[in-house]
Amino acid sequence: MLKVTNLRETDNIKPIMLRAFIAKKITALMNEYSVDTLDDIGCFVVLEKDEISAFTVSEMEFVEVLEIGEKYYLHGAKILGDSYGEDIYLPVEVVRK
Template sequence: MQKLRSIATISNAAMPSDLKSYLVQKMENIEKTYHCDMGDILSVILLEKQEESYLLDKGLEFYEILSFSHADWIHTVWASSDGYSEDIYIPFST
């Protein structure tokens, strides 16, 4: 599991380049919209396939499938408390 709490850590993390570009742009937009540092309100969690129990333990209400670098990723959000959440991604294949 990688827990990324800043745009700099996303930029330096090992992941597909199109996923990295997507996350950097998304987090820049969040920072502009909410006038704060990403780490104050959000962490990006990148999981490995074998870490799927992390998702199951959260009792998540929604998910979506996103495609990056010819691979599908499950994306969901877990709000651990008011004002803070985790943006979670895990590779997925059928």
């Protein structure tokens, strides 16, 4: 599990397309709230495939499947307080018929 609250920490995100996607969202939030980090607002959480137990659907405000690059992620937002939330990404395999 990787928690990210600023652009410097995005360097640890793999793959690069997910890194760019999250960096863009962080930049937008920092501009919107006029802050240098998201420490007081929330964080982005990137899970590994085997960390599925950390993605509890019933705790999410919403859940969707995102295609970022050529990979798929289960994406959800968890609200932990009045002004703090987690944006969570879990890599998943998508089966097509």
